[in-house]
Amino acid sequence: EDQVTQSPEALRLQEGESSSLNCSYTVSGLRGLFWYRQDPGKGPEFLFTLYSAGEEKEKERLKATLTKKESFLHITAPKPEDSATYLCAVPTLTFGKGTMLLVSP
């Protein structure tokens, strides 16, 4: 059974304070790892897909990386508008519980 674990559950940052979110996974044969952003009261929105260890993808202040056991979502110089819950998932429709990020001005 695939398992996806995210940490921390919640993270509070000051504007400009960089940090990383973690997603560790146990799957039989990874065929991709997904990151989604979810704003309060809305459905998750796709951010990135990573397929192989060593792969990196960037979008504005976000960079996602992948190893054989985990993925990181690095947030560089965050802004208040980056506040959201970030979810990771594997292709078997298994999601982590998410990290709630709050960026204070």
Next chain:
Amino acid sequence: NAGVTQTPKFQVLKTGQSMTLQCAQDMNHEYMSWYRQDPGMGLRLIHYSVGAGITDQGEVPNGYNVSRSTTEDFPLRLLSAAPSQTSVYFCASTRRQGGTQYFGPGTRLTVL
């Protein structure tokens, strides 16, 4: 394209009542799925479909029925609502198995 649409946005039911949550997509995606999201539990898969006429159970299927008569629509039925089914429900679709999912805006259901 409207993407994935869900109706209603909010619903309050009494225990034992039945209802159908509607989900439609206009992207011609073969794969559709239903999730529930509860505080501290994350997104959990209820049922999914790999094409018209084909459905299967996910992690938490009890108390829910689905059918898929067309590519566009994937309704979720609660036959006899229970307070434990109070949750936010999301429908999603994807072009291929294991691909990027596109989510609807959700339905917030309260069962009294």
